[in-house]
Amino acid sequence: MSRTRKTHRSGVTLGLLQHACGADPAENLATCLAAAERAAKDGAQILCTQELFRSQYFCQNEDHAHFGLAETIPGPSTEAFQKLARRRGVVIVASLFERRAPGLYHNTAVIIDADGTLLGRYRKMHIPDDPLFYEKFYFTPGDLGFRAWNTRFGRIGVLICWDQWYPEAARLTALQGAEILFYPTAIGWHPSEKAEYGARHHLAWETIQRSHAVANGCFVAAVNRIGLEQPIGGDGLEFWGQSFVSGTSGELLAKASVNKPENLLVEVELAKSETTRTHWPFLRDRRIDAYGDITRRFID
Secondary structure, three states, X not given: OEEEEEOOOOOEEEEEEEOOOOOOHHHHHHHHHHHHHHHHHOOOOEEEOOOOOOOOOHHHOOOHHHHHHOEOOOOHHHHHXXXXXXXXXXXXXXXXXXXXXXXXXXXXXXXXXXXXXXEEEEEOOOOOEEOOEEHHHOOOOOOOOOOEEEEOOEEEEXXXXXXXXXXXXXXHHHOOOOOEEXXXXXXXXXXXXXXXXXXXXXXXXXXXXXXXXXXXXXXEEEEXXXXXXXXXXXXXXXXXXXXXEEOXXXXXXXXOOOOOOEEEEEEEOOHHHHHHHHHOOOOOOOOHHHOHHHHOXXXX
């Protein structure tokens, strides 16, 4: 299903593709491509997948067999999305498990313009290592830095999941002129902790990203998966869905459901970014002469 929330008479329509993931990578790709087709047909102009949509979230355990899920870029998934982008005239952000070289893998998003051109890629910079999120076993930290790209429908920046907790990542991307920050995501509850911490954890996740919109005067789009994924011998992760788009003042423009697959279509007016940045001149008043210590690990 697709649900559209229009915020202005004219603008750019974002399409957030939220769904569950099964065990078969080919089926997951087909599911995501079908969702993208529906979103484009319904008017979406910039589409974004959830993080690592081609598989279940394999980072719940450390297993060398999972490296077989990775693919090259360009590769089959990239080519499939390029073909769709060209045919439908849409921009696509797609999150992939990149096989760069033997023993060298990244958590990567590709940015494809509306003519099918592969504009570039972003490699996840912040790599977590927490219970059931053992990403350091699989992913080399990104080495391309923070970037923004001009697309047919606006200048966008892309960050991935754990990056969303870091204001530095959002700031450095926004300083390159990004009008929209996209965050492909795979985050959920530990079932045993949900009753006690679930609401608090979700609120923190949403709040920090909406704060990036406020601090940088840009739109933020976070795309999360749904469903309970259980590796053998574990309780698994219950992904909390609730993909959302925040306006340039941090206002919540639209949010998807907790447990339903859906395309969340949201129309945004990119001119509001310049208006917000003019009226709330955080970028103007930054004291860049006083921020040198930000590059230190800790100030003793």
